[in-house]
Each structure stands twice: as C-alpha cells, then as structure tokens.
Amino acid sequence: MIEDLSRLLELQVQDREADQLRRRAEAIPKETAKVLGDVETVKAEVALRKKELEASQKRRRDAEHEVGRLDGEIQKLQGQQFLLKTNKDFAAMTREIDLLKEKRSDLETQVILLLDSEDEFVGAVRRAEKEFEAVTAKASAETSRLDSTLAGIRADLERVLEARARLTEKLAPELRSRYERIREGKHGIAVVPVVKGSCGGCFTALPPQRINDVRLGAKVLACEGCGRLLVWSGDGAEVI
Numbered sequence: 001m002i003e004d005l006s007r008l009l010e011l012q013v014q015d016r017e018a019d020q021l022r023r024r025a026e027a028i029p030k031e032t033a034k035v036l037g038d039v040e041t042v043k044a045e046v047a048l049r050k051k052e053l054e055a056s057q058k059r060r061r062d063a064e065h066e067v068g069r070l071d072g073e074i075q076k077l078q079g080q081q082f083l084l085k086t087n088k089d090f091a092a093m094t095r096e097i098d099l100l101k102e103k104r105s106d107l108e109t110q111v112i113l114l115l116d117s118e119d120e121f122v123g124a125v126r127r128a129e130k131e132f133e134a135v136t137a138k139a140s141a142e143t144s145r146l147d148s149t150l151a152g153i154r155a156d157l158e159r160v161l162e163a164r165a166r167l168t169e170k171l172a173p174e175l176r177s178r179y180e181r182i183r184e185g186k187h188g189i190a191v192v193p194v195v196k197g198s199c200g201g202c203f204t205a206l207p208p209q210r211i212n213d214v215r216l217g218a219k220v221l222a223c224e225g226c227g228r229l230l231v232w233s234g235d236g237a238e239v240i
C-alpha cells in the first residue's frame with residue numbers, strides 16, 4: 001500500500017504539473033492575439049492618417065480647380081466688358097468681376113492654408129508608418145518567441161503525460177479511479193499529508209488511531225471531512 005500511496009503522490013505531482021502546463025499553453029494564444037491586436041491598432045492609425053491627408057489634398061485640389069474656373073470666368077467677363085455700351089452696364093460688370101476676384105483671392109488663401117496643413121498630415125502619416133514598422137517588427141519577434149514557448153510547453157506536457165501513463169500502469173485500477181474521482185471533485189488535490197494531526201486538505205482534526213494507521217501505511221485511508229486520501233510524510237511535511 002505504501003508503494004501505491006507514493007505512486008499516487010507522484011501521479012499527483014505529474015497531474016499538477018500537467019495542469020499548470022495546460023494553463024500556460026492556454027494563455028499563449030491570448031498573448032499572441034494581444035500582440036497582433038496592437039499591430040492592427042497601429043495599422044488603423046496609419047489608414048486614418050492617410051485618409052486625413054487625402055481629404056486635405058482633395059479639398060486643396062478642389063479649391064485650386066475653383067480658382068482656375070474663376071480665372072476663366074473673370075477673363076471671359078473682362079473680354080465682354082469692352083463690348084458694353086453704357087457706363088452703367090460697364091460699372092455693373094466691374095462690380096461682378098471684383099466680386100469674382102475677391103472670391104478667387106479667398107480661395108487662394110485657402111489653398112495656402114491647406115498646403116500648410118497638408119505638411120502636418122504628411123508628417124502624421126510618416127510618424128504612424130514608422131510606428132507601424134516598429135510595432136510590426138516587435139510583434140514578429142514576440143509572436144515567434146510565443147510560438148517557441150508554446151512548442152516548449154507542449155513538449156514538456158508530452159513528457160509529463162508519458163511519465164503519468166507509466167505511473168498509472170503500475171496502479172491498481174480501483175485506486176486509480178478513486179484518485180481520479182477525488183481529484184476531479186477537489187480541484188486537483190486528491191492526496192494530502194497529515195499536517196499537525198489534521199488533514200492537510202481540509203484541516204479537519206484526525207483521530208489518533210487514524211493518524212497511526214496512516215503512518216503505518218497498511219491501507220489507503222481517506223479523510224472523513226473531505227474524502228481526500230491521506231499519506232504520511234512525517235507530520236507537517238510539505239508533499240503537495
């Protein structure tokens with residue numbers, strides 16, 4: 001029985017290690033997703049800055065186009081003005097031409113302002129692209145690091161599961177299924193030591209006779225409080 005109990009303890013060590021490895025393995029895709037999410041955020045920033053630049057360029061081109069159109073209109077009116085017969089008509093057309101010139105002048109100012117802001121937008125695009133390059137390079141290094149970490153964890157897990165399989169082969173099937181059942185119901189801890197006269201799992205005080213029986217190790221005994229299997233490892237020693 002003592003051998004069985006020590007195998008159970010070993011099995012529990014392997015199981016806990018396997019659980020820990022699985023938890024670590026499960027966390028990795030989340031980390032990878034976060035890294036890739038950071039890349040997407042910066043990518044969206046680049047797209048936004050480019051859109052801002054394009055919108056500004058379009059506003060400037062529209063204004064330039066309108067300046068050209070007004071130029072044509074002004075020239076057309078100036079050509080027609082000399083054909084007018086009366087001073088009144090001439091003066092009215094002068095006012096019309098002046099209004100168009102004023103409009104053109106406003107638009108030209110607008111073009112200059114838009115050119116200034118365009119420089120800022122170009123700068124913002126460059127900065128975002130630079131950040132994108134840096135974040136992408138960092139992400140690529142980080143994801144390959146995470147990939148190799150995951151591969152390492154998987155290899156460790158495989159090794160632990162092989163060791164576990166070798167252990168379970170040596171265990172009596174009833175004891176093995178009892179262990180599995182308790183482990184499932186008790187958050188992975190099925191075997192506990194006696195600690196200061198109590199169950200090391202739920203801390204229920206154990207009768208002296210039971211402690212003695214556990215110490216002798218002639219049979220497998222469970223705690224009446226939590227149902228976990230009790231082992232002797234020198235009262236108070238840490239075995240789990």
Ligand SMILES: [Zn+2]
Nearest residue numbers: 199202223226
């Ligand atoms: Zn207990």
